[in-house]
Amino acid sequence: MQSDSALRLVWIYPDLLSTYGDQGNVLVLEQRAQRRGIPVQTVHVRSADPVPEGGDIYLIGGGEDRPQILASERLRRDGGLHRAIARGAALLAVCAGYQIMGTTFGGEEGQPVDGIGLLDISSGRGQGRAVGELVGEADPALGIATLTGFENHMGVTRLGSGVRPLARTTVGTGNGDGTEGCYAGKIIGTYLHGPALARNPGLADLLLTWAIGAQLPPIDDTWFERLRQERLQAVLPR
Amino acid sequence: MTQLPLRAQLATALGRTAATLSRVTGRGDGSVIGGRISLVLEPDLLRQLAHDRKLALVSATNGKTTTTRLITSALQELGDVATNAFGANMPAGHVSALSSAKNAPYGVLEVDEKYLPEVIDTTGAGVVVLMNLSRDQMDRAGEIWLLAQKWRRALAGKNTHVIANADDPLVTWGASTAASVTWVSAGQPWKEDSWCCPECGGPIDRRGMDYVPPGTAGSGMVLSPVDDDWACRECTFRRPRPSWALDDDAVIDPRGQRWVLDIQLPGRANRANAVIALATAEAFGLPIERALPRLRQVKSVAGRYTTVERDGRHARLLLAKNPAGWLEAFDVLDPSLPVILSVNAQGPDGRDTSWLWDVDYRVLRGRPVYVAGERKLDLALRLDVAGVPFQLADSFAQALAAQRPGKVDVIANYTAFQQIRSEFGRAV
Numbered sequence: 001m002q003s004d005s006a007l008r009l010v011w012i013y014p015d016l017l018s019t020y021g022d023q024g025n026v027l028v029l030e031q032r033a034q035r036r037g038i039p040v041q042t043v044h045v046r047s048a049d050p051v052p053e054g055g056d057i058y059l060i061g062g063g064e065d066r067p068q069i070l071a072s073e074r075l076r077r078d079g080g081l082h083r084a085i086a087r088g089a090a091l092l093a094v095c096a097g098y099q100i101m102g103t104t105f106g107g108e109e110g111q112p113v114d115g116i117g118l119l120d121i122s123s124g125r126g127q128g129r130a131v132g133e134l135v136g137e138a139d140p141a142l143g144i145a146t147l148t149g150f151e152n153h154m155g156v157t158r159l160g161s162g163v164r165p166l167a168r169t170t171v172g173t174g175n176g177d178g179t180e181g182c183y184a185g186k187i188i189g190t191y192l193h194g195p196a197l198a199r200n201p202g203l204a205d206l207l208l209t210w211a212i213g214a215q216l217p218p219i220d221d222t223w224f225e226r227l228r229q230e231r232l233q234a235v236l237p238r
Numbered sequence: 239m240t241q242l243p244l245r246a247q248l249a250t251a252l253g254r255t256a257a258t259l260s261r262v263t264g265r266g267d268g269s270v271i272g273g274r275i276s277l278v279l280e281p282d283l284l285r286q287l288a289h290d291r292k293l294a295l296v297s298a299t300n301g302k303t304t305t306t307r308l309i310t311s312a313l314q315e316l317g318d319v320a321t322n323a324f325g326a327n328m329p330a331g332h333v334s335a336l337s338s339a340k341n342a343p344y345g346v347l348e349v350d351e352k353y354l355p356e357v358i359d360t361t362g363a364g365v366v367v368l369m370n371l372s373r374d375q376m377d378r379a380g381e382i383w384l385l386a387q388k389w390r391r392a393l394a395g396k397n398t399h400v401i402a403n404a405d406d407p408l409v410t411w412g413a414s415t416a417a418s419v420t421w422v423s424a425g426q427p428w429k430e431d432s433w434c435c436p437e438c439g440g441p442i443d444r445r446g447m448d449y450v451p452p453g454t455a456g457s458g459m460v461l462s463p464v465d466d467d468w469a470c471r472e473c474t475f476r477r478p479r480p481s482w483a484l485d486d487d488a489v490i491d492p493r494g495q496r497w498v499l500d501i502q503l504p505g506r507a508n509r510a511n512a513v514i515a516l517a518t519a520e521a522f523g524l525p526i527e528r529a530l531p532r533l534r535q536v537k538s539v540a541g542r543y544t545t546v547e548r549d550g551r552h553a554r555l556l557l558a559k560n561p562a563g564w565l566e567a568f569d570v571l572d573p574s575l576p577v578i579l580s581v582n583a584q585g586p587d588g589r590d591t592s593w594l595w596d597v598d599y600r601v602l603r604g605r606p607v608y609v610a611g612e613r614k615l616d617l618a619l620r621l622d623v624a625g626v627p628f629q630l631a632d633s634f635a636q637a638l639a640a641q642r643p644g645k646v647d648v649i650a651n652y653t654a655f656q657q658i659r660s661e662f663g664r665a666v
Binding site: 021230 | 373381382384430434439441471589590592594595615616618620622623624
C-alpha cells in the first residue's frame with residue numbers, strides 16, 4: 001500500500017459515469033477492506049475537478065454516450081489517472097468506463113471517439129444491444145471463481161496483444177468474441193455493469209491484493225455466496 | 239363532442255368488449271387489451287378520440303399515476319374527465335381511457351416517458367406536465383439525457399403549455415423548448431442524475447450546497463425549495479424562476495399567497511405532486527380555492543398507501559420502483575414501525591437489480607427490517623454491505639406473519655407490489 005495509513009479509493013466522475021449501481025463497487029471494496037481491519041479513505045472526483053494521483057484503487061463506471069465522450073475528453077486533458085497508473089495504482093473500469101480505457105470507442109452515432117489509451121483495446125458499436133445475465137470462466141492465472149453479473153451495452157471490443165481476456169463467456173455477450181473484459185498490469189476492464197464486485201467478491205479481493213501487496217485473510221462471505229449460487233443456478237443450463 | 243366515424247366507433251366498441259372480457263376473466267383491469275384491439279382496427283383512433291378535448295399529458299419517472307389522479311380529481315370540479323387511472327400509460331391505454339369516457343370534455347392522461355413525444359404529436363394536447371427524470375429500469379427504459387432531448391424536439395414549435403418542475407435540471411432542459419411554461423418549484427431530493435449540465439456537460443452548482451457524493455451523510459437531503467437554486471458553472475443554463483413553490487407543508491401560489499396543503503396522501507413527494515396538480519388546474523382556469531379541496535379527498539391511488547390486513551397485522555403498502563422512488567418512500571415510513579421490503583426483477587421491474595446499490599438503506603438502521611420477494615438475496619447482500627441488520631423471509635406472507643399484531647410498513651417494487659395486492663385484496 002502506497003499510502004501512509006489508509007487504503008485510498010478514488011471514484012472517478014460519479015456525476016458523469018454512475019448510471020446504475022456503480023456505487024456498489026466502492027461500497028463492496030470499502031466493506032471488504034474494513035472487515036479485515038484495513039482503514040479506507042474514499043474520494044469522489046467530480047468531472048470538473050482534477051483526478052488525484054495518490055490513490056491506491058481507482059474506479060470508473062458506466063454511462064450514456066454523451067457523458068462517456070465528456071469523461072474521455074476530461075480524463076485525457078487532466079492526465080491524473082495516467083500518472084496514477086504509471087505510479088502502480090490499480091483500476092477497475094466498468095462498461096462505458098472500460099471502453100474509454102482503450103484507443104477508440106463508438107460515439108452517439110457510432111462514430112469513433114478517442115479513448116485514453118490505458119488498455120490495448122478498441123471498441124465500436126455492435127448490431128444490437130446486449131442485455132442480460134453474463135457468466136464467464138475467469139482466466140485461471142487470476143485464481144478467481146466464475147464471473148457472474150449483468151451486462152447492458154451495445155459495445156464490441158477487440159483486444160490487442162497488450163491485454164489478456166478477463167474471462168471466456170459461457171452465458172452472454174461480453175466483448176463479442178467469446179471473451180469478456182480484459183486485464184493488463186493492475187487494470188481490470190469489464191462489461192459486467194454496475195455493482196460487478198457485489199457479484200464477484202473474488203474480483204474485489206484481487207484489486208485489494210494488488211493494492212496492498214499481500215494476501216488477504218478470508219472473511220465471512222455468506223451473503224455474497226448465496227447470491228452467487230442463486231444467480232448462477234438461474235442462468236446456467238442444467 | 240363530435241361524432242366519431244363509423245370505423246372508429248366499431249373499433250372502440252370492440253375494444254370495450256375485450257376490456258370487459260379481460261376484467262371478468264380476471265386477467266387484468268382491461269385497460270391495455272381493450273386499447274390494443276381498438277388501435278389495430280383504427281390506428282388514427284387516438285387522434286380522433288383526443289380531438290376537441292382539453293387534454294393534459296402527465297409524464298415523469300416517478301409520481302405519474304398519483305399526479306394524474308390528483309389533476310383528474312381537481313378538474314372534475316369543471317366537468318367529466320377521461321383518464322387512465324390504472325397506469326396503462328402507453329397509446330393503447332390512452333385509447334382505452336378516452337373511448338370509455340366519450341363525452342368527457344376533459345382528459346388527463348398518464349404517459350410513459352418514452353412515448354411522450356409520440357403522444358404529444360398524436361393528441362395535440364394543450365397541456366403537458368413534467369415532474370422529474372431519474373435512472374429507472376435501465377435494461378429496458380433507456381437513457382434519460384436522450385429522453386429529455388426527445389422531449390425538447392417534441393415540444394419545439396408547438397403551441398403546448400408546459401407545467402414543469404424547475405428544481406430538476408434535466409426536466410427544465412427537456413421543457414424549455416416549449417412556447418410557454420409554468421415553472422414549479424417542486425423539489426428534487428434525488429440529485430445523482432443531475433450534477434452535470436444537460437446543455438454543455440459542465441458542473442451544475444447548487445446554492446447553499448456543495449457537490450454531495452452519493453452514499454455520504456447529506457446526500458438526498460431536502461433543502462428548503464426556495465433556496466434550492468441551481469446554475470451551470472460553464473454556460474447560461476440555469477434554474478428558471480418558479481411561479482409556484484412547495485414550501486414544507488404548504489404551497490406558495492403565483493400571487494405569493496401561502497396555502498397549507500393538508501392532503502391525505504403521505505410524504506414529501508405527494509405534496510410536490512399536489513403543487514404540480516394545483517398549477518395544472520390553474521392552467522385549466524380552475525382556481526386553487528376550488529382545486530385544493532378536491533385534492534384533499536384523495537386517499538389512495540391504485541393501491542398505493544392502502545393498508546392490507548391479516549390476523550391483526552396491518553400493512554401499509556408503498557410502491558417504489560427506482561432509487562429516487564425509494565428515497566421518497568423512506569420519507570413516508572413511520573420510524574417507530576418495522577418495515578418489510580420486497581423486491582422482484584420481472585420484466586416490468588427491470589431484470590437488473592443493480593439499482594439497489596444506488597439506494598442508501600442506512601436510514602433503516604435501528605428498526606426491524608424483513609426482506610422478501612423473488613430477489614431477496616440481492617437485497618440481503620445490499621443490506622449486509624450497508625450494515626443494516628435484517629431477517630430473510632420466504633415470502634411476504636411469512637414476513638407479515640412474523641410481525642406482532644399491529645402496524646407495519648411495506649415497500650415493494652412493481653410486480654412485488656402487485657403480488658401483495660392480488661394476494662391480500664385489490665381494493666383501491
